[in-house]
Structures are given as C-alpha cells and as structure tokens.
Amino acid sequence: MSMHCLLHSVTFTTLLMAIATAITTVRATVTASSSPIKGSYWFDQETFPVSAINTTYLRHIFYAFLLPSNTTYTLEITASNATSLLKFTTTLRSKYPPVKTLVSIGGAASDAALFARIAGNAELTGRPPLLLTAAVYFASDFILAAGPAPSYPVIAMNKTLDFINVMSYDLHGAWNNDTGAPAALFDPKGNVNVVYGLRSWVRAGICPKKVVMGLPLYGKKWTLLDPNVTEIGAAAIGIKPESGGDVPYFQIEVFNKESDATVVYDPDTVSAYSYAGTSWVGYDDPMTVTVKIGFAQALGLRGYFFWVAGFDRDWKIIEQGIYCVAN
Numbered sequence: 001m002s003m004h005c006l007l008h009s010v011t012f013t014t015l016l017m018a019i020a021t022a023i024t025t026v027r028a029t030v031t032a033s034s035s036p037i038k039g040s041y042w043f044d045q046e047t048f049p050v051s052a053i054n055t056t057y058l059r060h061i062f063y064a065f066l067l068p069s070n071t072t073y074t075l076e077i078t079a080s081n082a083t084s085l086l087k088f089t090t091t092l093r094s095k096y097p098p099v100k101t102l103v104s105i106g107g108a109a110s111d112a113a114l115f116a117r118i119a120g121n122a123e124l125t126g127r128p129p130l131l132l133t134a135a136v137y138f139a140s141d142f143i144l145a146a147g148p149a150p151s152y153p154v155i156a157m158n159k160t161l162d163f164i165n166v167m168s169y170d171l172h173g174a175w176n177n178d179t180g181a182p183a184a185l186f187d188p189k190g191n192v193n194v195v196y197g198l199r200s201w202v203r204a205g206i207c208p209k210k211v212v213m214g215l216p217l218y219g220k221k222w223t224l225l226d227p228n229v230t231e232i233g234a235a236a237i238g239i240k241p242e243s244g245g246d247v248p249y250f251q252i253e254v255f256n257k258e259s260d261a262t263v264v265y266d267p268d269t270v271s272a273y274s275y276a277g278t279s280w281v282g283y284d285d286p287m288t289v290t291v292k293i294g295f296a297q298a299l300g301l302r303g304y305f306f307w308v309a310g311f312d313r314d315w316k317i318i319e320q321g322i323y324c325v326a327n
C-alpha cells in the first residue's frame with residue numbers, strides 16, 4: 001500500500017463550475033469534495049518532463065515516489081528530489097486548466113511495516129487537512145500469489161481516506177504460462193478481473209464514491225509456443241518486466257506498425273492484444289479504456305487513474321476520459 005497527500009491545491013473554481021454544470025445533469029448530489037477523479041501518476045523522466053503534461057485531460061497528478069526514513073519517519077528528500085519536486089509543483093501550478101498535485105509515498109520498493117508504524121502514529125499538525133488516499137491491491141479478499149488473503153482495516157480506510165486508488169492491473173503476466181489480458185475488465189472463468197476486484201472493495205465496505213479504478217498505460221509481453229495459436233489463453237512463455245515484458249503503450253504502437261502485427265479487440269475481457277510471429281502483447285487501448293470508464297461510471301465509482309503519464313505520449317488513451325464528464 002502506498003499513501004498520498006495533497007501537496008498543493010490550486011484554485012479551480014472555473015473548472016469546477018464547468019464540471020458541476022456537466023455533473024448536475026446526471027447526479028445532483030455531487031459536491032466539490034466528491035468531484036470526479038481523473039488522475040495519473042507521473043515520475044521524473046527525461047523523455048516526458050512535467051511540462052509535457054496536458055492538464056486538459058487530468059485533474060489529479062500523483063508524484064511517484066517519495067520514501068520515508070525508517071528511523072525519523074520524515075520523507076527522505078535528496079537534493080535532486082527537491083529540485084524535481086519543486087519543478088513539479090511550480091510547473092503544474094502555472095498550468096491551465098489547474099490540477100491537484102499529490103505526492104505519492106511508497107512504490108513497489110517500499111517497506112509495508114514502516115507504513116504501518118507511521119500510520120499508527122496519530123499526531124495532528126494543526127494545518128489545513130490534506131487529501132489522504134492510498135493505492136491498494138486490485139481485490140480486497142484474495143491475492144494472486146500463494147499465501148493468506150490480506151486483511152485490510154476497511155472500515156477505518158473508508159472513514160479516513162478521501163479515496164483509494166485500486167491497482168486494477170497486472171492481473172496476468174510473466175508468471176503465467178499462457179497469454180492473458182493484464183487488466184481484463186471481465187473474465188468469464190474466474191475472479192481475476194477488474195470488475196471483481198472493484199466490487200470486492202465495495203462489498204468489503206468502501207463506499208463506491210471512494211473507489212478509483214486503475215488503468216495501465218502499458219501492456220505485457222509473451223513469446224508464443226506456437227505462432228498459429230494466438231488467442232487469449234494460448235500457451236506461451238511470459239517475459240519478465242526486467243527483460244522488457246512491460247511495454248509502454250507508445251512502444252506497443254511502434255511494435256504493431258513495424259512488425260505489421262495483427263491487432264485484436266477481445267470483447268469478452270474488454271482488452272486488446274496484438275501478435276506478430278511468436279511475439280504477443282496484451283494491453284489496454286483507447287477503446288478498452290472508454291468501455292472501462294463507462295463501466296466505472298455505471299458502478300458509481302469516483303473515477304479513474306492511469307499508471308503512468310508518459311507511456312501514452314500522444315494522449316490517445318488518456319484523452320478518452322474527457323468524453324466521460326459524468327463519472
């Protein structure tokens with residue numbers, strides 16, 4: 001689990017008024033405190049500086065990541081981190097439309113026990129309240145890896161957190177010996193799908209208006225055992241992320257074009273996949289994301305977030321969100 005808190009909240013009256021106008025036609029009770037989340041994580045990358053973020057498409061940007069010291073519990077901010085953070089806030093502060101910026105504490109390399117110690121320490125600062133959110137596993141009641149189901153303090157989470165970012169992706173990958181949809185919306189064969197995961201959080205006691213759906217801007221790659229057997233579930237060897245198994249969307253587009261790949265939209269899972277020779281990649285595209293956002297709206301969820309800005313360089317996927325005003 002990682003935590004985020006609001007760094008800076010710019011005035012966004014004009015935008016809110018525009019949004020409120022759009023929303024009230026659908027749901028009269030939506031207020032500023034439960035305005036839709038259209039978010040994306042961003043990490044400092046030469047090929048996609050913070051200045052490249054077009055805030056037309058997004059309302060919340062999560063800075064990934066800062067880590068706390070395990071002795072002082074304060075954030076460990078190196079000189080280069082400080083420069084990067086300052087650039088992040090000043091650049092986004094000058095953007096129009098305005099966005100909220102959040103610093104995300106954690107990441108895959110973080111220490112869960114340390115979080116527990118920090119979160120268990122209720123010290124009030126007297127400062128204005130910040131947004132407090134957490135990124136959580138795709139489901140509340142089971143994990144893909146072997147081991148006991150996690151036990152989340154769901155009632156406290158529902159009470160304390162403004163919303164949760166459900167990491168509803170990485171459902172299939174290198175650990176599977178057959179191809180799969182990494183972020184399948186549905187799966188007729190079982191629980192390993194986005195809808196199951198999102199519903200499990202609501203069933204556990206998180207109010208739908210605090211649930212935010214995660215959308216991956218990257219796919220996962222496999223090597224097919226037989227180039228003539230190409231459907232989802234085909235026998236294959238998964239490629240580990242460190243060997244290039246996680247492919248940013250813009251690179252998938254290059255692969256599709258340069259290798260003249262066959263591109264398939266799979267309505268059963270609401271996912272896309274493409275293949276050429278023995279290379280097979282499963283991913284989300286503008287079409288699947290549009291369907292997923294529609295589904296999140298139908299479930300009454302708070303919104304969605306992407307991992308990670310820069311993987312969809314031409315905004316082909318992220319821009320789908322602007323057509324969904326009422327989520």
Ligand SMILES: *[C@@H]1O[C@H](CO)[C@@H](O)[C@H](O)[C@H]1NC(C)=O
Binds near residue numbers: 054055056
């Ligand atoms: C951001 O996207 C909008 C909508 O496509 C476009 O009109 C605008 O020019 C873009 N802004 C920048 C700075 O690229």
Ligand SMILES: *[C@@H]1O[C@H](CO)[C@@H](O)[C@H](O)[C@H]1NC(C)=O
Binds near residue numbers: 070071
């Ligand atoms: C703190 O982190 C350091 C470096 O990762 C580690 O060696 C040390 O054991 C940790 N201390 C505690 C109290 O967890």
Ligand SMILES: *[C@@H]1O[C@H](CO)[C@@H](O)[C@H](O)[C@H]1NC(C)=O
Binds near residue numbers: 067
């Ligand atoms: C921030 O600091 C961490 C080490 O704590 C380092 O790994 C990371 O690259 C730094 N990021 C930036 C943008 O300076």
Ligand SMILES: *[C@@H]1O[C@H](CO)[C@@H](O)[C@H](O)[C@H]1NC(C)=O
Binds near residue numbers: 175176177
């Ligand atoms: C994948 O194949 C390897 C080698 O045959 C085997 O050891 C492993 O158990 C298989 N994994 C799954 C999830 O079937």
Ligand SMILES: *[C@@H]1O[C@H](CO)[C@@H](O)[C@H](O)[C@H]1NC(C)=O
Binds near residue numbers: 155159206207
């Ligand atoms: C979750 O929080 C919402 C709003 O804060 C509240 O209305 C709802 O009753 C809570 N749900 C549970 C199961 O406690």
Ligand SMILES: *[C@@H]1O[C@H](CO)[C@@H](O)[C@H](O)[C@H]1NC(C)=O
Binds near residue numbers: 226227228
């Ligand atoms: C795949 O199908 C083609 C056309 O039917 C055939 O020529 C080829 O030998 C098959 N390849 C394999 C590896 O079975």
